[in-house]
Amino acid sequence: MAKTLKEAPITTANARSKLGAGEYPRRLDAEAAVWYRIGKRGGVWFARWRNWGPGANYKQVQVGPANDLNDKPTEGLFTFPQAEARARQIVDQARRGAKAAADGPVLTVRLAVEAYISDRDARESRRAGRTIRSDASRRLSRYILGQEKRGKQKAIPAEPLADVALHALKESDLLEWRDRLPETLKVTAKQRTINDLKAALNGAYAAHRLRLEPTLPAVIKHGLKAQQSDDDDAVPLARDNQILSDAQVGALLAAAREIDDEQDWDGDLFRLVVVLAATGARFSQVVRMKVGDVQRSQGRVMVPVSRKGRGGKSGNIPVAIGKDVLDALLPTVTGRKNDAPFLERWRYKQVAGGIRWVRDGRGPWHSPSELHRPWHDIRERAKILNVIPYALRHSSIVRGIRANLPIRLVAALHDTSVPMIERHYGKWIVDGLEELAARAVVPLVPVRDGNVVRLGVGS
Known part of the structure; x- marks a missing residue:
């Protein structure tokens, strides 16, 4: 792409108005570009990049309709800076996905949680001298992995978070999962569940850090950090x-x-x-x-x-x-x-x-x-x-x-x-x-007794 790509003036609405029908690129890096396509119904932005994985040589994804009236942010329309930023996000995410797939099976939240549950169950079983299921297994199965129908207990579907790839995990994914936890869940039980998930994700990063983004620990930290509550809402440990x-x-x-x-x-x-x-x-x-x-x-x-x-x-x-x-x-x-x-x-x-x-x-x-x-x-x-x-x-x-x-x-x-x-x-x-x-409180104020003043200390 670097040898043949001929960039066009598409950075402003005025410049784009002078172009005829067709497709015009602007380089993002040596193997990716944001493209502007103009037709009878207006202009559209899309991202195109060299595919690092198997398949076609290039891939492209539509970014959205262009704002060809002016260069001001408008809901539903993209200016060039907005389209460029979005195209970079699309290319970056696709490259990380291709890299993760090339390194082996894609690591997901589900795999991280299952590995953590296996370790916790094994540890608790060693301590007890018999096969048992850990509390972490019960919590994470119920609130992330889902569980099948058991007797009178209804089946619980898995959370959408379970299928999110670790290389694409965002703070918003973790925050949305937290918001979906039942309001009836006690504060302490909710925090234990959050702590279990945090330990599972950090454990996965420690075991596969060469395959994952170095920013993942920060995503986990901020997405699952303990939330502050007002003093009136705080639940003391010792009632x-x-x-x-x-x-x-x-x-x-x-x-x-x-x-x-x-x-x-x-x-x-x-x-x-x-x-x-x-x-x-x-x-x-x-x-x-x-x-x-x-x-x-x-x-x-x-x-x-x-x-x-x-x-x-x-x-x-x-x-x-x-x-x-x-x-x-x-x-x-x-x-x-x-x-x-x-x-x-x-x-x-x-x-x-x-x-x-x-x-x-x-x-x-x-x-x-x-x-x-x-x-x-x-x-x-x-x-x-x-x-x-x-x-x-x-x-x-x-x-x-x-x-x-x-x-x-x-x-x-x-x-x-x-x-x-x-x-x-x-x-x-x-x-x-x-x-x-x-x-330690002692009398300090002198006491009147006729013409004699008696002090409370040393008198």
Whole structure:
């Protein structure tokens, strides 16, 4: 094209008015040009470029009708600068598509999400010691990939975003997908879904960055960045009704003991709730504890660090507990090896040909869902409605704040960060500091007593 292309004066409406019927080019680069075609019904812009892939030597796409009246922007008509900019976009997108196809199967959002789901499912299965489906798989299948009809559950169609090629992904594609998320979806659930998609797309870029545009990370970052909300609309992590007093925690533990006895848990349910309340740790942390993590002589337990965040984390957090808690845990550690799972429960199997279930050995707790049904009974017995197991963690954090422990220590004991504590528990931090500040208040105004003036300090 560079050797034979003869450019024409088509940059202004006045210049185009002097041309006869035909096609006239203006170069974009060595292998692409924007063309102006004039006929009986007016002028039209189109882009033409050398095809880098298989097929014809050249390709062309219409840009739109030309504004041959003047050089002012007009709705539905293109001036030369507008046509040139649009033609560059068309050529650039086509070239990126051809390059992506030449490098192998075109990478799409669907492929990125499926790869991410496979990795998450494999990781969660390794941790659980059995094949399970991750929460990310459920969220991304429901809100991006779609899913088939299951029983009474209707089929969910895939999102248009799923079939967008990564080399052509735009911020607008991600923003439009976000806007289509159900309004009934909780803020936290919506953010987790967004974070899963962000991780999937970033993972695809890391694995195939030689095939993708270097601008893709910026598209992902800005298209899926956390949106700011007004303070009135913000949903705090720790709601007031989930911060329990010591008496309420005691009531839950008493109820847990009763439900444990009534439902033949053999102490397993009670001990799990005791550890959650005493440590303020997450369920996923306490179920990974070993018998050797209970150090009775030091009056503490060693809680494994969480698996949240990037990179592999290891180690344990020492958490001091009382003698009452250690006594409650004594049956679990007596006569057992240090590397054995600390918290276990009975497993059941159904008798063949019947409806009766019998015990089939003991093993560690696997999922928070195993606590769902007995916890409902526990809170009903304790008469603390709507309280969730995570309230034990909230309450432990606030208990440390109210005890005027340094915020950094509270964060370390609960395997979280100071900014997270300040963001979600700021109200209780302020209350604790206000109490400390009140203790520093002393009388300052002199008191008159006849002719003697008595001062409040040092008098």
